[in-house]
Amino acid sequence: MTPPLVHVVLGSTRQGRAGERVARWFLGLGAGRDDLRLELGDLRDWPLPFFDRPRPPAAGDYDDPAQIAWAAHVAEAQAYVLVTPEYNHGYPAVLKNALDTVYAEWGGKPVAFVGYGGAAGGVRAVEQLRQVVVELDMIPLRQQVALPRVYSAFDDDGSLRHPGPEREAASVLDALADWTPSKRS
Amino acid sequence: MTPPLVHVVLGSTRQGRAGERVARWFLGLGAGRDDLRLELGDLRDWPLPFFDRPRPPAAGDYDDPAQIAWAAHVAEAQAYVLVTPEYNHGYPAVLKNALDTVYAEWGGKPVAFVGYGGAAGGVRAVEQLRQVVVELDMIPLRQQVALPRVYSAFDDDGSLRHPGPEREAASVLDALADWTPSKRS
Numbered sequence: 538m539t540p541p542l543v544h545v546v547l548g549s550t551r552q553g554r555a556g557e558r559v560a561r562w563f564l565g566l567g568a569g570r571d572d573l574r575l576e577l578g579d580l581r582d583w584p585l586p587f588f589d590r591p592r593p594p595a596a597g598d599y600d601d602p603a604q605i606a607w608a609a610h611v612a613e614a615q616a617y618v619l620v621t622p623e624y625n626h627g628y629p630a631v632l633k634n635a636l637d638t639v640y641a642e643w644g645g646k647p648v649a650f651v652g653y654g655g656a657a658g659g660v661r662a663v664e665q666l667r668q669v670v671v672e673l674d675m676i677p678l679r680q681q682v683a684l685p686r687v688y689s690a691f692d693d694d695g696s697l698r699h700p701g702p703e704r705e706a707a708s709v710l711d712a713l714a715d716w717t718p719s720k721r722s
Numbered sequence: 723m724t725p726p727l728v729h730v731v732l733g734s735t736r737q738g739r740a741g742e743r744v745a746r747w748f749l750g751l752g753a754g755r756d757d758l759r760l761e762l763g764d765l766r767d768w769p770l771p772f773f774d775r776p777r778p779p780a781a782g783d784y785d786d787p788a789q790i791a792w793a794a795h796v797a798e799a800q801a802y803v804l805v806t807p808e809y810n811h812g813y814p815a816v817l818k819n820a821l822d823t824v825y826a827e828w829g830g831k832p833v834a835f836v837g838y839g840g841a842a843g844g845v846r847a848v849e850q851l852r853q854v855v856v857e858l859d860m861i862p863l864r865q866q867v868a869l870p871r872v873y874s875a876f877d878d879d880g881s882l883r884h885p886g887p888e889r890e891a892a893s894v895l896d897a898l899a900d901w902t903p904s905k906r907s
Contacts, residue, residue, distance in 0.1 A: 625822055
């Protein structure tokens with residue numbers, strides 16, 4: 538049986554974003570597993586306009602080509618990991634916009650979080666996102682990565698200078714494997 | 723002495739947005755006051771890109787023309803009212819992006835909220851925004867408007883079918899007048 542597909546959504550498109558290292562580190566930790574297939578979902582590859590449609594995505598009648606393509610991409614995955622920076626204690630607009638642009642494709646699927654940032658490791662952005670994903674009918678998992686001081690966290694080879702978050706990442710991956718229904722794969 | 727200028731920021735750019743009626747209703751209520759000058763700040767007039775600069779706005783070295791123009795506009799006001807819809811229990815991307823794109827221009831100024839939506843009147847989006855504006859060094863006020871069932875709330879002439887929120891709006895305006903330092907005007 539093919540293991541379920543998990544999109545690791547990189548929620549920053551900023552020049553010089555720290556999130557690229559974070560996402561690649563997380564993908565590397567999940568690469569050896571036979572119970573999950575992880576794929577990077579880079580929002581730079583999905584340049585959506587600010588949501589401006591006259592009809593709410595929950596109505597399901599998508600009418601914008603970028604929205605329709607994004608919906609088809611989101612539908613491919615059986616679970617998600619949202620890799621998010623924290624901007625002013627909240628989530629970045631580009632990630633919220635990607636979440637808000639479609640609806641049914643997210644529903645009934647587990648979602649976990651990898652936050653990064655300064656001293657707090659993005660935890661405030663993650664808490665706000667948990668409130669959002671519930672309304673998208675996703676299943677937010679308790680397990681999470683909180684990666685503080687992200688600008689000095691990695692060696693040049695992309696590994697962490699100080700261990701700890703690898704264990705958090707493993708618990709995220711275990712929880713995703715536990716909660717992603719195999720009947721969906 | 724010129725009364726302080728308050729930007730009433732319309733936080734939706736969506737086609738068919740309900741927020742336009744809400745913002746115009748609120749502006750109408752404030753039009754007769756001699757202690758505040760209210761001006762509409764429509765985000766449709768400020769088409770910012772998704773924030774992607776290499777340097778954080780808190781550094782103050784803005785390098786994008788749209789960002790520089792937005793900063794000059796924001797700097798004109800001595801206080802703000804954020805008129806916000808609620809998308810999936812959170813704030814819309816277009817409003818968060820406008821907040822995140824600049825920094826120092828918001829600081830040290832009072833901000834109040836007019837939320838609108840379904841049964842809850844946008845209160846969840848407003849609570850998330852309060853967490854954000856504190857980190858922008860703004861002063862979030864307790865007084866707020868929560869406008870439920872927005873699609874049936876207004877008569878054709880733009881007045882509310884059921885009274886109540888006018889009183890909330892008056893308390894918002896009073897609080898803004900109380901807390902906006904006149905020395906800034």
